[in-house]
Amino acid sequence: MQKTVYDSRRTYWRRLNLTQTLLVMKLTAILLTAAFFQLHASGVSQTITFSGKAVPLEKVFVAIEKQTGFVVFFNYELIDHALPVTLSVKNVPLDRFLKDVLKGLPLDYFIKDKTIVISRKAAVVESTDRPIPYLDISPGAFPQITGTIAGPNKEPLSGASVRIRSSLTGTSTNASGYFALANVADKAVLLISSVGYQALEVPLSNFLRGAKNSLKEVKGDLKENGALYLDITLRLSADSMHDVEVSVNTGYQRIKPEQSTGAVSQISTKQYESRISTDFLSGLQNKLAGVLINNNVQFEGNSLFQIRGLSTINGNKTPLIVVDGYPTELSLDMIDPNEIQSVTVLKDAAAATVYGVRASNGVIVIERKKASVGKAKFTLRSTVGFTPKENYSRYRWDPNGAKTSIAYDRYAYQDVSPNLWARVISPTRGMYYGYLDAPALILAQQAAGVITKDTADAQLATLGSKDNTKDYSRLFLHTAVTQTYNMNFSGGNQSALYYFTANYTTNSLEKIKNDNNRILLSGRSTFNFTKRFSLELTTDYQEVRAKAVPIPDINTIYPYEQFQDAAGNPLPVYNGSYMTPYYNAIIKANGLKDNMYYPLVEMNEVSDKTHTVNNRITTNFKYVLGRGLDLTFGGIYENSNTEIKHLATENSAEVRQYINRYARPAATGYIFNIPEGGFLQVKTAHSSGYTIRTQLNYNKKLGEDHSLNAILGAEVREVTDETGSTAYLGYSDNTLIQQPVNYQDLLGGSYYNSTYASNNPSLSFSNLFNRGYALNRYVSGYSNLVYAFRRKYSVSGSIRIDQSNLFGVDPKYRYKPLWSLGAGWNIDKEKFMQNVYWIKSLKLRVADGFNGNVAKKALPQVIATADFNTYGYPSPSIPELNLYSYANSALRWEQTNSFNIGLDFSIFRGITGNIDYYNKKSTDLLATGQIDATRGGSSAMVNSASLNNKGVELNLQADWITTRRFNWNTGLVISRNTSKVLKSYNSVITSTSNSSRYVLGSYVSYLKGYPVGALFSYRWAGLDSVGYPLIYDASGKAKHMFTPDAGIKDVDYSGTSIPSVNFGLSNRIDVGNFYFYCMINFYGGFKVRVPTPNPSAVRPLKNAKDYWKQAGDEKITDVASLPAIASYDTYIGVTDKYTVNGDYFTLGDITASYNFRDNKMLKKAGFTSFELKMQASNVYTVGLNKYNYSMATGSYAKSYVTPTYTIALFTNF
């Protein structure tokens, strides 16, 4: 600020010479622009009293300055031909006065920080880029100097002043940031200034032919005719730094982009809000290079959410989430997508080392919107989204599934024993025949002669004529609806700012009676107590309620099964009943419970209700010590409570089946060991944590060439997790009473053999009742330092030491710091680049260093678990402690060395981007590794495994065409990651392992020499003449599976199951108040398995009916069918025939928006913005394999994606 305003005393002197100066300028600058600057500091009033006839404009300005103390900037050229003013007013507000004065003139004005800038009206702006005619001028002077002044983002600065030192000559820039001066002495120094930016002195001697330009901010171009063109970039003044989002926010520190040496990706509000996001993560998908978010592909049972691959095996695998400067342990659902100011991803060591042992997976820094000084602003946002029901007619199912299933049962049961039926209805053996489906039961009766062939055929024909997909859809599904309402208001003055927001989201899911809703409340305020002392206070309250009831998966219901009879009474289904209806009738007749599962009953009798309440409080004090130093002290407290209530009434199949399973015969009737009544299980999870941080910040420019931005801090952090479960049997939700249960006899010790229903689900004591507790504490010290020289070169260094409870004692590892070093080179600032105009900026970054990860599954000392010794002790047994984990003084943090080299560029007009290459090596990963048995065991959790991730990322943002009313922007983000397991102990796969170890299960997820998530497949060789599946052995000869088994030689490595390439391409076209946005996603470089066509499947796929039936069929079909080899289906599914390229594209979002901000009605009503958006998400997908299977569909059977249609209203007032 100080520098932008001139010394008033000097200015006063200049005022005395005003008339003289004006004369000179009129003479010398016929077509040139000129300006002069007026300052006065005496007045305080903001109203004007003025009276005069035909007063020249500049005199009016003098009057304004006198009365208000405001400074008026104007360009002489502008007012040269302006008519004099005739006006008489008394105590009019300045605003009003200026309007009156300038009425009818082609002039406009704006007021900024006690400065009134007079400019040409935008509508009449003419091109000022036109060349200025050559003028004959005196030697020792530049005949003309033209140039543009822009801010750090290349935004043109209008009204910036350009003055010649020690003279009164000067001008100000027009709306395009353009200025021109004529005949300026070559020894002169230009003084450039603009409110909010750092003033700049430009010695013109720098640009004389042969001279060296030492200024980074200025690019000069000396033309043949001696005309000089200057491209000037002003830096933001220190005060306005924090209002600008271009700086890199690491959560601890803000680093100017040209000083940053780390690999970061950033997304701004505009990019984020181009689409309507109802949850936080989906809005980031494919928008940040290096971040892989995919809910359709899973690894180790979790959706993909990773930054630059996986860098741990047993540690935390998700990126660290930092909200408003502090890490959060709360769920990502708790982040309101309407609150996003910016999202920054810290990917490499230089960027993330400051987060220490949690940074191996990368860090996502979320900054929420903040209040700005001014009157209260209100924002109201509302969205409604619809997702239509499944369309089962487009599924890849056999359209005659019922007939196919029945025909297959006929084939499978053609030689069934006549005894089968007798066993089914036997009171002692019947319970073991629960696997017989409806057609099989009819066939068993036919075989036993209970019914005739004709009756059986008739019954099967009736079954075969049914198809329940429509019923299922009608009875269990409806259109899913998501509604969100978001309201916030913000404002404040210099000493206090506030921002309050409320969000309510309600989801009604596709499956009926399954819904959830969420309330988020947030209040953020900033208090500036004194110039030096300020406080930021943030509180968040979040509440989620979810209800889930059991709706059966359609894939578990045979096509011929019905949910209701003709009268509308509920009917049972096969899956979930665990016994045949016939045996069920027998036990029911004897007084036990009905064991069958009726989906239409169950959904009313069983529910899971989840209730979560989170609280988050952040407090930050800041004290400015001066001389570039300030001290921050703050902390965060988080608290989360979740309760899940699972209630099954006594009418539910769940409870009936428990009762039957544990029933014992008694002298008369039964003993119901599980009492009659409901079943309630309550699970609770409580987590709380705090972080307290003290930090010293130093940010200063030292002289002309050096600048230093350093932090030094310490942090204390604690996270507590508690879980628990308790259960009530024979429970009534009305009376709230329960009945006693003898768990010792039922669930303790030896295996309980059920008398009547051994297939029914069993209870487990440790699942019903348990407690869990974990406490983690950390003490950390860190420092980060960024040094820049002449804005050309910057060097950064980070160091962090983390200490935790129950961790490494060996001094060798205990204080081992994680560190990083980085360097940046702003090539565009180099002299040799000054003439390359198409390159606006170019920066090379290199960084190397270490990040850590926490994996606390072992300790330096022995961990024991309590149990009861059962060697011959009568109950209750004596307590024992067993070894859980070995003492390991060599235990250490997992660490990831990350090397990154990147290029940031800004080229032509509006194309910016960056390219990064990285190589990450994660070592000392905790894995169950083999150890020398002499040490006390053969394997232990030791820091033994090692992984490598390499990749390339490209991020491109292009504004192809930008005019006032039109903008076409394209964003392209491409990430590629390949991983390799360098070292890992795999106890399941050994050199002699059977081939099935490679293809089944997840044993190869971390197999040495292969990528993480490797897949292996058999080589499919068709069926043989008796219907058995064949594979090719290593020499290419077809053979039966496992005969003999050649281990790894029988399988091929197919690829990884984790996408290695992903990209997002977004286009946004703005026309006036309208914009159109579209996003295309791609995931590739991975393999997927597709299900095999199997006639015995509950819902057979399209070609399943063409199964092998007799010799010769093997020539026309690959579908194996022999009931005797039913288990082979699993192995056929892992052959290369059913392992295909997983690459797929999706048309993610199509969004259209119109802002009615110019509508007079709405304006009158006080709206400053009234935006209506419409969006279709998840519109179309294509899979690049022979099955056209895209994982975006959710399952192979589903051949399409279900779009979601959303309408949103965003308003401000």
Add this chain to the structure above:
Amino acid sequence: MNLRITVLMCCTVLSISCNKYLDVKPKGVTLLSSVTDYDQWLNSTNIEGYIPREINLMADNVDNPVITTAPTAAKDLVYIWNAQFSQDVNGVPIIWKNFYQTIYYFNTVLQGIDNATGGTSQDKQRLKAEALLGRSFDYLYLVNLYGKHFDSATASGDLSIPFVTTNDIGATMPQRSTVKQIYDHIISDVTAAIPYLSTDNSKNRYRGSMAAGYSVLARTYLYLSDYTEAAKYAQLALDNGPNKVLDYNSISDASAISTLIFRPDAIYARISLTIADAEIPTLEFLKSFDTADLRLKYYYTNLGDYSFTVRGSTQYIPYGIIAGSGYPNWGTSVAEMRLIIAEAGARSGDLPTALDQLDQVRKSRIKTAYYQPYYSNDKDSVFRKVLLERAQEFAFNGLRWFDMRRLAVEGLMPDVKRYDGSGNVIASLPSTSPRYILQIPLQVLYYNSGWPQNP
């Protein structure tokens, strides 16, 4: 100066409070800290039942008529005395691992008990003594599996096993000690432990006692071929603990035998890791029994007419024909002490003592109606009878292999042969065979490449 002191003090206070802050106890798992913790640690099932069954498979009394021609399974490789039992470097080194895992438990006690909270100093000394005894017992097995039989002339040069005393898996691995060093450790550790051991372990025979200490010394001196000392300690064991062999005539079947934890004639109880594994005795061994021997009746199936002609038809069932808790004790027992005294007597020519002790055991095993006390005045006959009694009494509790080793050195061990299903010899073990000393498992050498391998 003052500033420096202040800064220094601040740092100290900070680091102390920091350590306090980080020093919190976890829940759900236990970090051994109190005397009670260590006491319960010694109750662990893992140090009660760990002795590998494979030791039985090397003995001359097991048969395997269904062995495949080129065996690959570890138990079959053990059976044919293959040099290595697994070629898989990633595999688990059987036998070796079992003992060192138990040693780990005892080392954990020895490392931490001094700093344990609660309990009296006697409690601490007792637990420490128990751990020393338990560890010595394990080293006694190891030195006799992986080292040469003790020969006073060469023992200080013969390599055996590493003497591991730490429980830190990050610590440096010691080199292989000599046979003599290991025995010295065993004798000094057990001797040091005995005064602090409890006088009675009848509440839990798995736990150490004074008698248990003497019994381990007795076994140690027996393997050192110092029979006088062996007999002396065997007698001390009997004098300080149980001394009555359970009479099988007093029970109807093995199910009536008390669970090992309270078994009256167990001195120091141990069981095998795979306690339920049945074994197939050789026909020759079966034929060595008196048909009135109750051990046959209680533990062996399909006795038929006692002619034992079909290999594999008779099996040894460790939990007894009538299943119960009568698993054999792999640790020390009254019978073992008595037979040690008997052997010492037979060797030294004190035949009355030998015959008396033999009688004490035999009359509790043979049906009373058919029992004839053994008598001979031939020193060698008595000696052989004692050996036979040992073979029968300790048939499948891991002791036979060690007797074979002793006898082989003395030249008293005939060649042992393995036959396939058709009676062809597939492996043989002459008394001079290097296979009497197990090779260091290659899974262990992989980590300790500097160690010399046994021949």
